[in-house]
Amino acid sequence: MARELTPEQRGVRRDAVAELGQALRDLVDAAVRTEVPPDRLAEATRAARDLTGLLSEDLREVHEIASVDDPATGERWYSPVYGPGSPVAPPMVVQDRPEERRCVGRVTVGKQHEGPPGLVHGGVVATLLDHVLARSARAAGHGGLTASLTVSYRRPVHLGVPLVVTGELVSVEGRRATATARVVAEDAPEITLAEGEATLVALRADRASEVFARTGRDVGAWTSRG
Numbered sequence: 001m002a003r004e005l006t007p008e009q010r011g012v013r014r015d016a017v018a019e020l021g022q023a024l025r026d027l028v029d030a031a032v033r034t035e036v037p038p039d040r041l042a043e044a045t046r047a048a049r050d051l052t053g054l055l056s057e058d059l060r061e062v063h064e065i066a067s068v069d070d071p072a073t074g075e076r077w078y079s080p081v082y083g084p085g086s087p088v089a090p091p092m093v094v095q096d097r098p099e100e101r102r103c104v105g106r107v108t109v110g111k112q113h114e115g116p117p118g119l120v121h122g123g124v125v126a127t128l129l130d131h132v133l134a135r136s137a138r139a140a141g142h143g144g145l146t147a148s149l150t151v152s153y154r155r156p157v158h159l160g161v162p163l164v165v166t167g168e169l170v171s172v173e174g175r176r177a178t179a180t181a182r183v184v185a186e187d188a189p190e191i192t193l194a195e196g197e198a199t200l201v202a203l204r205a206d207r208a209s210e211v212f213a214r215t216g217r218d219v220g221a222w223t224s225r226g
């Protein structure tokens, strides 16, 4: 069931996946901002259904890992947070800084992720925080699943504003790691807009095999302590 690609094939496919991802994000943005009349909406609906038919000519089963992904490194091309191929990802661009036990994400959130008018939905802010929290731990060799997540919303987070989301691994005790994170606007880094704290727990190896059996792949990079 796994579709193995050579590194060259994977590179070509990744470029195509990223291009489609960007085109679909542009489409999603237009879809949530359009005010065209109903007959034009009906035309767009037909075109969208045609496109779904084209992409559905070869679909992965829901647990199957994408051929462009690399389970050895944990890269997810369709991550809803940073995946270049995901139509719903903002997408955040994340840089790992394992020597500082940190990772830094840069993102500008659009209309499709709106909560209160003009502001980023609180659940989306929590998602961005969750990602850098888990990732800062993982990049420093202490990967695990989020066992608990606390978020404090300090100031409204506006749509269309470049944001910096930083996660930092604070401590490790056995299989458990604690990390903290904050969101700031790129042009006002001294003001914390939101902050989070998480406990990440590495799955025991036997539990990881059980939980991820349906992927048919070794996904140790997502679950182990590194």
Ligand SMILES: CCCCCCCCCCCC(=O)SCCNC(=O)CCNC(=O)[C@H](O)C(C)(C)COP(=O)(O)OP(=O)(O)OC[C@H]1O[C@@H](n2cnc3c(N)ncnc32)[C@H](O)[C@@H]1OP(=O)(O)O
Pocket: 073, 074, 075, 076, 130, 131, 134, 135, 138, 144, 145, 146, 147, 148, 173, 174, 175, 176, 199, 201, 202, 203, 204, 207
């Ligand atoms: C290149 C790109 C890469 C990108 C990489 C980045 C990817 C980002 C992914 C984002 C992260 C997610 O969304 S993760 C998805 C959301 N999370 C989940 O689905 C997790 C669901 N929960 C579970 O499966 C389970 O509850 C676990 C695995 C978290 C814990 O189960 P367990 O392994 O049986 O744990 P257990 O033995 O009871 O406890 C182990 C230790 O953890 C502690 N512990 C357990 N739960 C908690 C808790 N809620 N809060 C505090 N501490 C806890 C225990 O006290 C114990 O400490 P001690 O006695 O040893 O001291």
